[in-house]
Amino acid sequence: MTLIAILAGTLMAGVGSVWLAAMLSFRALARYTQHMLSLAAGALLATAYMHLLPEAFESQVSPQHLFMALLTGLVFFFLLDKAELWHHGHEHHHDDGGHAGHDHAPHHLPPRTGSWAVLTGDSVHCFGDGVLIASAFSADLRLGALTALAVLVHEVPHHMGDLMVLRQSTSTRRLAFIKVSLAGAATAIGGLLGFWLVVQLHDFLPYFLVVAASSFIYVALADLIPQLQIRQSAGRTAAQIAWLLLGIALVTAASHMAHG
Incomplete structure (x- = not known):
């Protein structure tokens, strides 16, 4: 039952976020990206602070050890971000023939350098999401569903940026959509591996949950x-705040409905 839930949750988060991003991008609804960013931020913070961390701290593991894992996770993702930015900047430097260029991409979309870099980065990122989702499902089915939902929401703006880049390097929208969908499917592979890891290392489940929370935070x-x-x-500032609070409210409501 848990394995089936993991497969369903990872496919929903990985491929479903691509479909939603394609709908928003290809139907001239990209102006709602700012709203999606606010919604995603609220959903991620609520999932981390109201569900993942409380679940981890209900274990017998020392709070000091869990806080250390949280801090280590935050530093790790900071260094991972730095490495990715350095790689993109280095590649962009060579593409411009040694001259720094100006990035004309919209400020709300992550910088991208090429179709292969996009697909590789997406696959690795989605694989990691799958491991985190599997960890949450292994602790509790309701927690796993909330984690999968949070991943889906925060991946939509990310995939919108990917689709914009791939549309410039592929002949059709359909081909760009298929490429990103395949990358999103890596979430399911990560879920399967994550399920195996949690089964083998069940005593470390609280640490997996804390690392998942650190990623969301x-x-x-x-x-x-x-x-x-x-x-x-x-007006736009108020809309940002409203969508942020909506993300928190949706996660809270989903949690109450699941427990009910």
């Missing part, structure tokens, strides 16, 4: 929210 605070910190009108 880092993505929300270091990636999503900074993209929202731009000067806007009072």
Whole structure:
């Protein structure tokens, strides 16, 4: 039962986020990307602080050890982000013939350098998401469902940027969609491996949950929210806050419905 739930959750998060991103991108609805960023940030923070961390701290593991794992996870994802930025900057430097260029991509979309880099990075990222989702499902089915939902929401703006890049390097929208869908399918592979790891290392499940929480917290605070910190009108600022609170409310409501 748990394995079936993991496969369903990882496919929903991995491939489902691609489908939703394609709908928003290809139907001229990209103006809603800022709303999706706010919604994703709220959903990630709520999932991490209200579900993943409390579940981990209900174990017999020392809180000091779990906080150390949380700190280690945050530092790890910071260094991983630095390595990716360095790689992209190095590749962009060579593509421009040694001259620094200006990135004309929208400020709310992550920088991309080429179709193969996009697909490789997406596959690795989705694989990691699958491991995290499997860890949550192994602890509790309801927690796993909430984690899969949070991953789906925060991956939509990410895949929108990927599709924009791939549309420039492929002949048709369909081909770009298929390529990103295959990368999203790596989430299911990560879920299978994650399930095997959790079964073999069941005593380390609280640490897996804390690492998953650190990933959500880092993505929300270091990636999503900074993209929202731009000067806007009072109405747009209020909309950002509203969508952020909506993300928190949706996760909270889903949790209450699941427990009910």
